[in-house]
Amino acid sequence: MATHQFPDDFKCPISLEIMSDPVILSSGHTFDRSSIQRWLDSGNRTCPITQLPLPPHPSLIPNHALRSLISTFTLASSPKSPSYPSPLSLLSSLSSPSLSSQLDSLRQLHSLSKHNPSFRREITESGAISVVLRCLSASNNKALQEAALAVLFDLSLDDDNKVGVVAEGGIAHIVAALREGTPNCRALAATTLTSLAVVEVNKGTIGDDPFAIRALVSLLRDGKGRGKREAATALYTLCSFPENKWRAVESGAVPVLLELADSGVERAVEVLGLLGKCREGREEMGRINGCVEVLVRVLRNGSSRSVEHALSALNSVCGYCELMGSEARSEGVLEICFGLVGDENLKIGRNASSLIQTLQRCRTVG
Secondary structure, three states, rough: HHHHHHHHHHOOOOOOOOOEEEEEOOOOOOHHHHHHHHHHHHOEEEEOOOOOEEEOOOOOOOOEEHHHHHHHHHHHHOOOOOOOOOOHHHHHHOOHHHHHHHHHHHHHHHHOOOOOOHHHHHHHHOHHHHHHHHHHHOOOHHHHHHHHHHHHHHHHHHHHHHHHHHHHHHHHHHHHHHHHOHHHHHHHHHHHHHHOOOOHHHHHHHOOOHHHHHHHHHHHOOOOHHHHHHHHHHHHHOOOOHHHHHHHHHOHHHHHHHHHOOOOOOHHHHHHHHHHHHHHHHHHHHHHOHHHHHHHHHHHHHHHHHHHHHHHHHHHHHOHHHHHHHHHHHHHHOHHHHHOOOOOHHHHHHHHHHHHHHHHHOOOOO
């Protein structure tokens, strides 16, 4: 059915698309989860509608009533909705000894569930999580693993399933795919971890896995294109949890992130900004020759969001290490900051002012 046939209240105020996972912001307004999460991940801390400030860690409360209304309206307004196999028949076929039959069923599940919250609920209630996890872990067939992981990601789009996947022991299976899968599989595994980590409690559970963050850093170091981007996004999401910051540092994230930041990867600078807030991160940055120079190049050439986080990282390391503060001064950071204080991006202005104060406290060394 065309989007214009739906009531306007079913549309996300940001994307103007029909909401698949409506959530309520603390301002009282409802948005599609993916849209408001992108808004928040971009550093915005105001309601997109009211422009009033939000708390530091805004809660996103599932709007179950609206999601049910959208689902009901969709079904009622589609008299010729295409029929699809029953979830039970698709799930039972995953126990077939035939790999082609299993692969076909997983692909059907993925096709039907990726844009259909009602079908996701239906297959979840039929026990899909445990069945798909068995399929992900029991086969050495890479195509089958990738198809199972795609279905698992689809299921993780729903809040209840984010908890359910973790409760079923899914983290270990996803991390195994992250470590040993094909390039596409590794990238998809990183994306799935990002999706699960939207639920705060899952961030700690994922970090507790002995291989999760190390595998993400490995993908960040050795991956290509999409793999690097998805690993950086997963680390950014996970490292908002305090314990995961030092885990990322211990896994060797800082030098890899600095190299990527120097090549223009915005998300790498954002993760460095987070890691600079923990002692281990500041110490590691202080040990790496060229750290200040990389961050200064970001200040001179980076995007607005990269500049915001580079200022934050510099403020952390210069406040921690007087020598780095002196180095930053000699690189002209004070002059750059004075030029940024009045930036139209208020966060850049605040971060620049804070760094000026830090550098003015630093004594010239050597």
